[in-house]
Amino acid sequence: MALNEKLVTKLNKKYAPDARIDDSYNGKDLTFLTNELGEPVTLFIGKRKEDGAITGERYTRKIVRKPGSQEILKSHWDLKGKVTKST
Template identity: 50%
Template sequence: MKLNEDLLKILGKTYANSTLINSSYKGKDIVFKTDEEGNPILLFIGKKTESGGIKGERYARTLKRDKEGNVFKDHWELKGKANSPNH
């Protein structure tokens, strides 16, 4: 599954630093982890299990900055299935 523009807008925002954010998107459960700057860097999307994990897909984000701190690479990559009891 490719991430669509609406979901990328949600993931393009800044959130609390180093936190797991639970939400939903178009009937699917999403959980994402933020880095020390509050940028989402790890995404689980699918259906939440009874134990609180996500059964679905896992994505990782690559954020690269130049010396001035400007982002020159921002890419989400599918890393495979997410099927674990917790994140």
């Protein structure tokens, strides 16, 4: 399942480096992890449980950079599967 373009636009922004960001989008809960440059690279989307864990889907981002630069040539999000947590 591909991510919504508006969600991808939100995820293309820069955030705090090496951070965990809890947010929501279009009625779904989000948690994403950023790399050392503040770019989201791991996304959990679904329903947040009381302990803060997300039950839903996990995506990872592949970023290709211009050689010798931090400029992004291309990036895309890959669905890695379902995430659940037993309570």
